[in-house]
Amino acid sequence: MNNDHVIHVENLRKDFKSHSSRPGLKGAFRDLFNRNYSIISAVKDLSFDVKQGEMVGYIGENGAGKSTSIKMLTGILTPTNGEVMVNGMNPHKEREKFVRSIGVVFGQRSQLWWDIAVQESFKLLKKVYNVSDEDYDRHMNHVIESLDIGPLLDKPVRKLSLGQRMRCELAAALLHNPPLLFLDEPTIGLDVLVKLKIRNFLKEMNEKYKTTILLTTHDLTDIEALCDRVIMLDEGQIIYDGALKKLRSNWGEGKQIEFQFAEQQTKETLSPLLDELDSEWSEGKRKNVWVANVVNDENVISEVIGRVVAAHRITDIKIHEVSTEEIIRNIYEEGVIHGQIH
Amino acid sequence: MKHAAIFFHYISQYMKTRLTYRVDMLMEIMSDLLFQAVNLIFILVVFGHTQLLSGWSRDEIIFIYGFFLVPFAIFGAFFNIWDFNERYIVKGEMDRILTRPVHSLFQIILERMELESLFGMITGLAVMIYAGSRLDLSISWYDPFVFLIMVIGGAFVYAGIFVLLASISFWSDSRTSIIPMMYNIGNYGRYPVDIYNKVIRFILTWILPFAFVGVYPSAYFLGREDWYGYAFLTPVVGFAFFALSVFVWNIGVTKYRGAGN
Numbered sequence: 236m237n238n239d240h241v242i243h244v245e246n247l248r249k250d251f252k253s254h255s256s257r258p259g260l261k262g263a264f265r266d267l268f269n270r271n272y273s274i275i276s277a278v279k280d281l282s283f284d285v286k287q288g289e290m291v292g293y294i295g296e297n298g299a300g301k302s303t304s305i306k307m308l309t310g311i312l313t314p315t316n317g318e319v320m321v322n323g324m325n326p327h328k329e330r331e332k333f334v335r336s337i338g339v340v341f342g343q344r345s346q347l348w349w350d351i352a353v354q355e356s357f358k359l360l361k362k363v364y365n366v367s368d369e370d371y372d373r374h375m376n377h378v379i380e381s382l383d384i385g386p387l388l389d390k391p392v393r394k395l396s397l398g399q400r401m402r403c404e405l406a407a408a409l410l411h412n413p414p415l416l417f418l419d420e421p422t423i424g425l426d427v428l429v430k431l432k433i434r435n436f437l438k439e440m441n442e443k444y445k446t447t448i449l450l451t452t453h454d455l456t457d458i459e460a461l462c463d464r465v466i467m468l469d470e471g472q473i474i475y476d477g478a479l480k481k482l483r484s485n486w487g488e489g490k491q492i493e494f495q496f497a498e499q500q501t502k503e504t505l506s507p508l509l510d511e512l513d514s515e516w517s518e519g520k521r522k523n524v525w526v527a528n529v530v531n532d533e534n535v536i537s538e539v540i541g542r543v544v545a546a547h548r549i550t551d552i553k554i555h556e557v558s559t560e561e562i563i564r565n566i567y568e569e570g571v572i573h574g575q576i577h
Numbered sequence: 578m579k580h581a582a583i584f585f586h587y588i589s590q591y592m593k594t595r596l597t598y599r600v601d602m603l604m605e606i607m608s609d610l611l612f613q614a615v616n617l618i619f620i621l622v623v624f625g626h627t628q629l630l631s632g633w634s635r636d637e638i639i640f641i642y643g644f645f646l647v648p649f650a651i652f653g654a655f656f657n658i659w660d661f662n663e664r665y666i667v668k669g670e671m672d673r674i675l676t677r678p679v680h681s682l683f684q685i686i687l688e689r690m691e692l693e694s695l696f697g698m699i700t701g702l703a704v705m706i707y708a709g710s711r712l713d714l715s716i717s718w719y720d721p722f723v724f725l726i727m728v729i730g731g732a733f734v735y736a737g738i739f740v741l742l743a744s745i746s747f748w749s750d751s752r753t754s755i756i757p758m759m760y761n762i763g764n765y766g767r768y769p770v771d772i773y774n775k776v777i778r779f780i781l782t783w784i785l786p787f788a789f790v791g792v793y794p795s796a797y798f799l800g801r802e803d804w805y806g807y808a809f810l811t812p813v814v815g816f817a818f819f820a821l822s823v824f825v826w827n828i829g830v831t832k833y834r835g836a837g838n
Contacts, residue, residue: 251834306835311675313831327831331678339676346673350594362586363679365579 240320241415241447242285242308247317249278249303277303279471280317287414288445290437292458292479295468296567301451302419304468308449309339309417322415335364338408342420345400346407347392353403354388357410364411374412381436382406398429405433409440416440418450422457434460455559469567482562490536492527494543495551499523508542583679587687609693613700620704633769636708637799643704644798645767645791648731650697656736657689659756662746671833682740682826714798727794727808730815734789735763737818740826747829759785766791782807789814 254270256262278300285291295301306312307319310326310333319326322336340346347356361371379385382402387395395403401421408416418437422430438461440446452458458465458479465482467475475482505516505525514529527543529535536554543549595602624639633641665671665685674681742756766787770778781788794811796804 303835306672309676311672312833312835330675331680334676335678337676341672344669344673346676348590350597351590355590355593359586359590362583363677365678 239286240284241287241289241322242283242449243318243320244284244304244308245282245318247278247281247304247307247319248276248315249300249307249312250315251275251277276471278307281468281471281473283466283473283476285447285449287447288441289464290441290448290450290462292462292465293449293451293468294455294458294465294563295451299468300471301468303471305417305419305449305451309337310334335411336413336415338411338413338416340404340408340416340418340421342401342418342423345392346404347400349393350391352389352391353384353395356392356403357388357407360407360410366411370412371410375406375410378406378409381439383432398425401425401429402433405436412444413446414444415447416449418448418452420452421450422452422454430454430457437461455563459559467563467566475566479559483559489528489557490531491555491557492529492536492539493519493551493553493555494525494527494549495519495521496523496525497548497550500525500547505543508546509539512539514539580679580683583683584687587690588692591690591692605693606696609696613696617700617703621707630769631772633772634712636711637795638768640705640708640712640799641769641791641795642767643701643708644727644795645731646701646704647698648728648735648790649763650694650701651728651732652735652739653694653697654692655686655690655732656739657691658685658739658743659760661685661743666746666833669835672835675830675833681830682823709798712799714800720798723797727797727811730812731790731794733815733819734786734811737815737820737822738763738785738787740819740822744822744825744829747826747832763787763790768792786814786818 251274252272253275254266254272256266257271281300281304293301293305303312307314308321308326310330313327322333324333324336326333346360347353348359357375379388382405384399384402384406387399387403392400392403405421416437422433425433434457437448441448448461450457450462463478463480465475465477465479466473500523502516502518509516509527512529512535514527514535517526517528518524519526527539529539540552620639620642624635624642629635630638665674671681674684677684738759739756742759745753745755762785765773765777765781766789769792770781770788773781778788782793788807789811793804793807797808
């Protein structure tokens with residue numbers, strides 16, 4: 236194993252045993268004595284490495300195995316099979332020692348005590364993590380300032396808004412200045428300004444301390460703003476692991492040219508226009524709107540526009556780039572990327 | 578050392594939280610004390626009708642009941658884990674517990690403590706003093722220390738049994754009514770076990786050793802020498818059961834499935 240790998244995962248697997256109930260009263264009686272168990276693999280043979288200072292976006296649909304794998308990486312769940320090494324330790328075996336070296340934020344779950352003031356929560360965590368006064372002052376004063384939570388410190392958590400609470404959660408997770416940070420949906424439900432603040436803060440932490448960050452989110456703009464690398468999961472397996480840029484250039488190479496025609500058109504009347512251009516028509520959302528999906532090449536784009544304009548009268552024209560969200564939706568629809576994994 | 582520091586920090590935090598709701602706290606203390614007073618009167622009235630129960634006098638039975646209340650109060654203050662399944666497994670709060678560098682059970686004890694339960698000790702002591710003075714018990718200098726050890730042993734018996742029950746949730750998160758039932762069974766330990774049939778006595782001694790919370794340790798203070806063997810086993814059984822329960826808990830944690838999102 237390479238030493239500069241903060242996270243090393245090899246053939247990681249997690250199976251859950253679940254019982255399926257038989258239908259009807261008779262079935263319920265039979266279940267009582269003889270249950271039908273089925274094994275469901277939430278995570279299947281996952282392997283990847285993360286280097287220090289990387290910011291990795293961890294994405295996948297609900298049930299793709301994101302949460303399960305993150306819980307194995309943080310020592311909450313015990314893997315069924317495979318190897319996990321995080322910060323040089325086996326998370327679930329040396330849990331108490333290991334969790335000192337990580338920070339965790341679960342967007343839907345609070346780390347802070349509901350009834351007491353934020354700073355009292357910080358004090359308790361400081362005790363729990365055994366952080367010295369000097370370390371605390373040096374590090375936390377800066378964190379508190381960058382997240383702009385100074386005025387919130389003496390308020391009880393239950394009186395904070397979601398955005399305020401989330402910033403405090405983040406500060407709490409960084410209290411012991413961990414070299415590795417797991418963020419599970421940290422921006423869920425937050426407004427744009429708070430999101431920006433949190434992103435800037437994470438970038439700053441990453442630059443200042445070389446903090447490694449693993450981020451799961453449904454909001455791809457978070458990933459675009461922060462992560463160079465994405466790991467995509469589907470049905471418990473990695474379907475893409477690599478640079479976000481590459482994902483875009485491999486998949487987002489196409490452009491969409493949207494034409495608004497003056498008269499009604501059909502696929503038959505338009506199809507001949509794209510002959511030999513490796514492009515395709517799709518019907519637009521509005522009346523008389525057709526979209527030509529073309530490769531990102533100036534000759535092709537000019538050719539398509541030229542042919543269409545020469546043949547039909549148009550009232551409007553727009554050129555769109557394919558968004559990351561669309562790329563990812565396409566990947567999920569197709570399953571695996573053109574055999575170009577990794 | 579570190580655990581003690583965290584423990585006291587939690588207690589001070591707990592006090593602070595209670596103090597922020599001054600009126601509430603005052604009302605709560607008042608109602609707790611009132612509840613304990615009613616409890617005390619109730620005990621005296623109920624046992625007023627019993628005279629002799631297979632060789633135990635009324636005052637002896639009252640004394641055992643009083644003793645029982647002390648470890649039970651400590652258990653109630655620190656082992657509020659009857660809703661562990663609901664609160665930590667089903668709602669997934671265990672995830673948060675497991676991301677902190679302190680033993681999971683210790684954290685749950687700290688989070689769930691209810692120090693008000695300790696008022697029950699006052700009632701217990703009052704009952705013991707009342708019954709003890711009527712029985713003319715002699716107290717030697719080391720008896721307070723023995724008392725302390727017996728009380729801790731008894732509290733650990735209770736804690737061990739309930740931690741074991743809570744650990745079941747790691748394997749199966751379906752709801753069971755086992756915990757309320759266990760509170761009922763625990764009450765049998767308040768009475769002299771030789772009034773029960775042999776099987777029940779065996780169960781209360783070795784399987785669900787609730788007898789070590791009430792009657793066995795009390796037998797020492799009541800000077801019942803034929804029961805001394807059991808009496809001195811109290812701390813041993815307490816620590817053994819608690820150790821077993823922590824062992825099972827630790828295995829359970831590795832089986833934790835997490836709450837589904």
